[in-house]
Amino acid sequence: MNWMNIADQDEKHFLKMVIEYNEKASRQYRMLSTPFYNRDWMEEVLNRYHLLTQLESYTFLGGYEYAERQVLAFGYEETYMECPIRASKITVKTGIGKPLSHRDFLGALLGLGIKRETIGDIIPTDFGAYVIVQEEMSDFIGTYLTGIGRYQKITVEEITFEEMQIESPKTKAVTGTVPSLRVDAIFALAFGVSRSEVVKLLEQERGKVNGMSVRGSQLMKVGDTGTLRGYGKMRLSAINGYTKKERMHLTIEKFI
Structure with a gap:
């Protein structure tokens, strides 16, 4: 690995950690796991530097099937090792009949001095939220999290991942044609905004593909996931053919 060719410090730090943990887990016969990162971002970085195929024994863990934030664990054997992450159920009595937001829970957790990298997905619910955290943070949160904002009537309990009742994400199919697989063209189709507006938002770093900030001129491929702050999330599902003018039919x- 030529580290001089990697300008992004977050990517460099992550790659060095992956190489170190992969080697240690194999040599010392123990489990090691990274902090939480966006799963798409991790895979994008590992594939870009051709590292994924070099790892010996690894698995992504996020607590549930659709987790966005996950850890990368090396040497993890589910049959006899404790999972390095935990699930907490936070119940909040607000008295207003309105669920609290992701921001409410994240703010309360960070207010305890917890680092963001130790927190996985936060899933708001009607009763409060499910929170995925690194193993060592579970007891800490159960002891010291005594309120969410101004709401002090809360309970925190560690639960199994199987006890989490999380619905599959709801989606709808958007179809149309684009002149190319450029990010700005695909985002414009997916989110129903003009390409010029998409370009402005991307320049403000409000859009990402596979967890990475992108330019409008960059290309997407089938399976890529994109987000545009204020507009939502999408995945490029399929290229269904071409029109007579060589525009691509996309799904x-x-x-939602």
Whole structure:
């Protein structure tokens, strides 16, 4: 690995950690896991530097099937090792009949001095939220999290992943044609905004593909996931053919 060719410090730090943990887990016969990252971002970085095929024994863990934030664990054997992440159920009595937001829970957790990298997905619910955290943070949260904002009537309990009742994400199919697989063209189709507006938002770093900030001129491929802050999330599902003018027929999965 030529580290001089990697300008992004987050990518460099992650790759060095992956190489170190992969080697240690294999040599010392123990399990090691990274902090939480966006799963798409991790895979994009590992594939870009051709590292994924070099790893010996690894698995992504996020607590449930659709987890966005996950850890990368090395040497993890589910049959006899404790999972390095935990699930907490936070019940909040607000008295207002309105669920609290992701921001409410994240703010309360960070207010305890917890680092963001130790927190996985936060899934708001009617009763409060499910929170995925690194193993060592579970007891800490259960002891010291005594309120969410101004709401002090809360309970925190560790539960199994099987006890989490999380619905599959709802999506709808968006179809149309684009002149190319450029990010700005696909985002414009997916989110129903003009390409010029998409370009402005991307320049403000409000759009990402596979967890990475992108330019409008970059290309997407089938399976890529994109987000545009304020507009939502999408996945490029299929290229269904071409028109007579060589425009591509696309199917896009938009999360709702």
